[in-house]
Amino acid sequence: MDTPWMNDGNCRNHPPEVFFPSDGVGVTIAQRICATCPVREPCLEYALENRIDHGVWGATSERERRRILKARREPIEVYATGS
16 A cells, blocks of 8 residues: 555544544544645545544544545536537
8 A cells, every 4th residue: 555645634633533433522622633635635535445434534423435436426417408
């Protein structure tokens, strides 16, 4: 796995358990830390590509990542316009 971006994450300054909360308040705290993270996007993509279903990654909760994955799987409907 190519993860050198992890060295630049805001998470490096916090204990790992902060990003694996057991309640909604903990998720909010982790998301606030992630909000200004310079590697937020690669972190999110890493979690999505590897189907990581625990913790906060790229400022998203487990539920939010499931929604993103579902949206990416759904085909985009194209409506033909009649001439």
